[in-house]
Amino acid sequence: MSALEGLSGEVLEIGFGDGETFACYADSARVQAVEKDEKAVNRAARLLEVLRKTNISLHHGSAETLPFEDNRFDAVCISFLLCSVDDQTRAVAEIYRVLKPGGKLLAIEHTLSNRVMIRSAQRILTPPLAPLSGNCHLDSEPLKAILSRPFQIIRTESMPFFLEPRLFVEAKKGAGG
Numbered sequence: 001m002s003a004l005e006g007l008s009g010e011v012l013e014i015g016f017g018d019g020e021t022f023a024c025y026a027d028s029a030r031v032q033a034v035e036k037d038e039k040a041v042n043r044a045a046r047l048l049e050v051l052r053k054t055n056i057s058l059h060h061g062s063a064e065t066l067p068f069e070d071n072r073f074d075a076v077c078i079s080f081l082l083c084s085v086d087d088q089t090r091a092v093a094e095i096y097r098v099l100k101p102g103g104k105l106l107a108i109e110h111t112l113s114n115r116v117m118i119r120s121a122q123r124i125l126t127p128p129l130a131p132l133s134g135n136c137h138l139d140s141e142p143l144k145a146i147l148s149r150p151f152q153i154i155r156t157e158s159m160p161f162f163l164e165p166r167l168f169v170e171a172k173k174g175a176g177g
């Protein structure tokens with residue numbers, strides 16, 4: 001979460017769920033927060049009142065059709081979003097579109113393991129588990145999805161976590177857009 005604390009300017013978070021990240025944003029960040037689940041948006045509105053955060057605006061919407069103009073954001077933050085969207089390529093294309101040239105994507109996602117046994121288990125378990133877990137795909141490949149647009153990868157960090165090995169990605173939209 002410390003990666004979020006240093007953000008300022010125009011920030012977009014997509015798929016905020018229970019809003020666990022909201023307390024991390026500095027007051028200098030103007031945050032637009034988009035979530036597909038309308039009930040989660042309503043819960044988050046109450047949370048923002050409790051936190052007294054006035055710099056975060058909530059939107060009911062979808063990663064695949066973001067309601068923002070091109071080149072608007074200094075940073076886009078996602079946590080465990082790409083595993084559950086219907087169309088990863090489209091979501092990443094939208095993230096790329098709304099980032100300013102030079103803007104950053106900060107993503108923490110779980111990913112397909114590079115260990116054969118775990119990868120097989122992830123592939124076998126995804127079809128039965130996805131409908132029971134908010135469309136979460138254990139066999140998601142977030143880095144592959146991110147690289148479907150011409151992002152420059154600044155940093156990746158892998159963390160083993162059995163069936164959900166985690167991957168942190170910091171990537172940049174090139175200055176030329």
Ligand SMILES: C[S@@+](CC[C@H](N)C(=O)[O-])C[C@H]1O[C@@H](n2cnc3c(N)ncnc32)[C@H](O)[C@@H]1O
Nearest residue numbers: 015016017035036037062063064079080084085
């Ligand atoms: C696994 S939860 C992660 C929630 C939160 N980011 C976290 O790390 O605790 C995925 C969230 O993404 C939302 N979501 C799924 N598909 C989405 C989409 N296409 N557009 C926006 N939000 C979406 C879900 O409603 C859910 O709140």
